[in-house]
Amino acid sequence: MLEPTLLVLASLADGDKHGYAMMQDIQAFAGVRLGPGTLYGAITRLEEKGWIRGLESDDRRRPYRLSAEGRKHLREELTLLNQVSKAGLDRLKSV
Amino acid sequence: MRGLLQALVRLYPRAWRQRYEGEFRTLLDSATPRWADAFDLLKEGSLMRLSHLGPVAMSLLGGVFATILTLAVFQLKPVQWESEAILSLRVPYNGTLDSRGPDISFLSMSRENLWKPALLHIVEKEKLYPDLRSQNAADDAVRRLRKNIVATPLRGLAGGGTLISLAFHDRDPYVANQVTRDLASAFEEQTVQSFVRLLGTGLPPELARKPAVRLELFNSAKHSSTNWAMVTGIALAEGSQLGLIFALFRRRAYT
Numbered sequence: 033m034l035e036p037t038l039l040v041l042a043s044l045a046d047g048d049k050h051g052y053a054m055m056q057d058i059q060a061f062a063g064v065r066l067g068p069g070t071l072y073g074a075i076t077r078l079e080e081k082g083w084i085r086g087l088e089s090d091d092r093r094r095p096y097r098l099s100a101e102g103r104k105h106l107r108e109e110l111t112l113l114n115q116v117s118k119a120g121l122d123r124l125k126s127v
Numbered sequence: 128m129r130g131l132l133q134a135l136v137r138l139y140p141r142a143w144r145q146r147y148e149g150e151f152r153t154l155l156d157s158a159t160p161r162w163a164d165a166f167d168l169l170k171e172g173s174l175m176r177l178s179h180l181g182p183v184a185m186s187l188l189g190g191v192f193a194t195i196l197t198l199a200v201f202q203l204k205p206v207q208w209e210s211e212a213i214l215s216l217r218v219p220y221n222g223t224l225d226s227r228g229p230d231i232s233f234l235s236m237s238r239e240n241l242w243k244p245a246l247l248h249i250v251e252k253e254k255l256y257p258d259l260r261s262q263n264a265a266d267d268a269v270r271r272l273r274k275n276i277v278a279t280p281l282r283g284l285a286g287g288g289t290l291i292s293l294a295f296h297d298r299d300p301y302v303a304n305q306v307t308r309d310l311a312s313a314f315e316e317q318t319v320q321s322f323v324r325l326l327g328t329g330l331p332p333e334l335a336r337k338p339a340v341r342l343e344l345f346n347s348a349k350h351s352s353t354n355w356a357m358v359t360g361i362a363l364a365e366g367s368q369l370g371l372i373f374a375l376f377r378r379r380a381y382t
Contacts, residue, residue: 051154067167068132068154072147073175092153 036066036074041098041106044084050093051075078102128160135165138172140179182374189370190363197362198355208300210307213281214291214314245313246272253306276310 043049043057051071059065066074075096078084083102087095098106132155136148158164180188246269250256259268275297281290293310297303 051150052157055154055158067164067171068151068158069164069167069169069171072151072154073171076143076147076175092149093157094150 034062034064036070037078038106038109039064039066040071040074040078041083041102042110044096044098045103045106048087048095048097050089050095052093054096128162128165129155131165132160132168135168135172138169139175142179143175180374182371185374186367186371189373190367193366193369194359194362197358201358205298207296207298208303209294209296210300210303211292211294212307212311214293214311216289216291216318242313242317243269245317249306249309249313252309253302255302255306272306 039058039062040054042061043054049057051068055066055068055071075084079086079096081102082099083105084096084098087097089095133152136144136152136155139148139151155164177185177188247265250260250265250268250272254260256268256271259265259271275295277292277294277296279292279294281292291314293307293314295303295307295310297306
């Protein structure tokens with residue numbers, strides 16, 4: 033249910049990663065396997081917005097890094113999600 | 128499978144591939160290939176390709192897509208059958224009544240002049256509109272029947288009189304035939320009665336015997352035709368417009 037772009041941003045929050053590493057990381061922390069097309073669709077949109085940027089690399093696997101703006105956006109989104117999650121869980125407890 | 132995934136990368140637009148192709152192909156080589164990935168590439172590649180089409184190509188694509196969609200919808204539409212009766216309306220009296228002929232023709236041409244009791248009788252006899260009959264909505268049933276009747280004056284007859292086409296559509300050709308037959312009879316009966324009313328009480332005996340309406344040709348059941356040229360033209364034009372608007376106002380994912 034989570035947006036692929038949010039998953040990519042969350043994956044890059046603890047350091048630079050290339051596509052395959054992101055795919056494995058997202059599967060590990062969110063239990064979601066993003067298809068290669070979906071993953072690169074998200075990377076394309078995030079790079080266009082300036083929230084991540086591709087780094088130079090010697091091999092064919094280009095790593096990506098979260099930009100300051102991307103980090104700010106991720107923080108806002110996760111805070112909102114946290115609020116929603118907390119409110120929802122509280123309401124479930126009260127029933 | 129891996130070969131298929133690599134081939135699907137060609138779906139992506141050139142500008143995108145110039146930037147991402149190398150690393151994307153490396154990812155496809157590293158990950159375990161799945162059938163779901165093929166659909167994923169097909170979907171994402173097509174969307175990316177769509178976002179890179181120019182206004183003209185997008186307009187053409189929109190037109191073709193809308194046309195195919197419209198024709199498919201029209202194909203799924205239930206088949207309608209049309210039954211048509213051609214009535215010859217002629218005043219059979221050569222005396223002073225000739226001048227009243229056009230008035231009588233005019234009275235009889237309109238479907239609105241088909242009287243409610245006659246139509247209600249047809250609704251019940253042919254078991255039309257079961258939904259309305261079950262609710263005892265007689266007025267609605269008559270209204271719907273009236274709406275489905277097409278009464279058209281065709282042309283004047285030599286020596287006075289008029290040809291009238293009376294048509295009815297239904298999904299069942301048998302029902303279309305039967306209802307048209309009933310309508311023609313009702314039409315005939317009512318025209319004679321209108322004739323009598325117009326003339327008052329002094330109806331000559333020969334008129335009482337001869338009907339003012341005669342059925343010339345009856346019940347040619349056929350598939351009601353769709354104007355394919357018009358439908359295709361409208362779909363093509365509307366789809367092209369939408370494609371153009373989309374192309375002009377979209378946000379490109381990557382340029």
